[in-house]
Each structure stands twice: as C-alpha cells, then as structure tokens.
C-alpha cells in the first residue's frame with residue numbers, strides 16, 4: 413500500500429517535471445517595440461483543422477495568476493484583447509508589443525465535454541529589450557535592457573559599426589550588467605557618428621545572438637523595444 417502510494421507520487425512528480433524540463437524545444441524571437449509577434453502553438457492536435465481545442469494562458473513577469481487570453485479558439489476580454497488575434501495555425505498574434513507583455517504564454521489543447529487536456533503544455537517565454545537614449549549637456553547615454561520572465565540569462569552589450577569609433581575609444585564608456593548595457597559618449601568628440609552606428613548585441617540563454625540597431629522610439633522616453641521569446645515544453 414505504502415509502496416503503491418510512493419509510486420503514484422513519483423509518477424506524478426515525473427510527469428510534473430517532464431512537462432517542464434524535457435523536450436528541449438527552445439525557440440526565441442526578437443521583435444522591436446511596437447512590432448507584432450506571432451507565438452506558435454507547438455502542441456496542436458494532429459489533423460484537427462480548427463482552433464476550437466486551443467486555449468492560451470498568460471502569466472506576467474510579476475508572477476500573478478494565469479489569465480486566459482484565448483478560450484477554445486475565442487479571444488477573451490482582457491486588457492490586451494484588442495491587440496490579440498489567433499491564426500489559422502492557432503498561433504497567438506500580439507500586436508504592438510509592450511513591456512507589459514513580458515511573461516509566460518501557455519498553449520493548451522482540450523477535447524471532449526467536459527474538456528480534458530490533450531498532450532503537454534507548449535510554453536512560450538517572452539522577453540522585452542528596451543533601448544533608451546539619455547542626453548545631458550554634451551553627454552549621450554544609450555541603454556539597452558532586457559526585461560525577462562524570471563531570472564536573467566541573457567547577455568547584453570553595445571557594439572558599433574563606425575570607422576571613426578575604431579580609431580578612438582577614449583571618450584566612450586560602457587557599462588555592462590547581466591540584463592542591460594549602457595554606452596556613454598561625449599557628443600562633441602564624436603560628431604561624425606550617430607546613434608544608429610550603435611547596435612545592441614543580445615545573446616539569449618540558448619546562445620543565439622541578435623543584433624538591434626539603435627533607433628529612437630516614437631513615444632517619448634523609450635528608445636525602442638525588442639522582444640525575445642523562448643519556447644519550452
């Protein structure tokens with residue numbers, strides 16, 4: 413009896429972990445702020461040609477309870493429902509992504525009445541890279557930072573593609589931390605270069621490199637945002 417119970421518990425734990433850790437499918441996408449992003453649902457039921465079995469859940473990076481964005485193919489009323497759509501492949505499209513969209517997206521399949529979950533969850537983690545420009549007197553600081561769900565495992569740094577910068581680095585300061593990087597330079601010393609000579613180099617946790625040219629953001633303070641998505645089962 414005790415053995416039986418123990419077996420059940422370990423089987424439960426095994427399922428719990430296999431749902432989260434096995435099947436190392438890890439995709440990431442990078443999208444600039446204001447761009448649209450398509451999160452694929454990787455656990456679709458084979459040969460089912462409709463999204464009436466698909467549910468999308470969202471947990472934000474502050475770890476609040478999951479919110480249902482899509483229920484059996486129908487977009488639910490949420491703060492971002494007007495920016496959401498579902499493709500024929502049941503992918504979740506988010507328009508004009510913002511930092512509030514950072515978090516964990518779960519695609520889940522249900523069948524039958526009452527609905528029973530089919531297969532494992534397909535999880536998509538969304539991270540957001542924000543670029544800002546700060547000017548003070550003659551000094552310009554460009555900042556590139558990644559907003560992530562949970563622990564930061566991204567590497568961020570600024571690189572440049574200007575001939576002029578290769579000659580003289582003396583008035584350029586860089587500051588690197590795990591999920592952000594800043595570069596500060598004296599504008600008058602580098603009048604020949606522009607902010608768009610700088611690129612933010614983001615290396616994701618799975619070692620993929622993505623480059624983003626600095627571009628000012630249209631709405632005020634923000635420089636521009638990029639998105640990063642990781643898919644895990």
Ligand SMILES: *[C@@H]1O[C@H](CO)[C@@H](O)[C@H](O)[C@H]1NC(C)=O
Nearest residue numbers: 445446447448449506507508
């Ligand atoms: C996002 O999608 C909308 C319509 O679906 C389109 O009008 C807009 O240009 C797209 N934005 C970008 C940045 O591609």
Ligand SMILES: *[C@@H]1O[C@H](CO)[C@@H](O)[C@H](O)[C@H]1NC(C)=O
Nearest residue numbers: 553555556557587592593594
């Ligand atoms: C860059 O932005 C991030 C996120 O807002 C912030 O934590 C970091 O301190 C900033 N770095 C500098 C040097 O301002």
Ligand SMILES: *[C@@H]1O[C@H](CO)[C@@H](O)[C@H](O)[C@H]1NC(C)=O
Nearest residue numbers: 567569571613614615621623
């Ligand atoms: C971007 O950063 C990664 C990791 O720090 C580095 O290996 C790579 O060479 C950099 N890419 C460029 C174009 O500098």
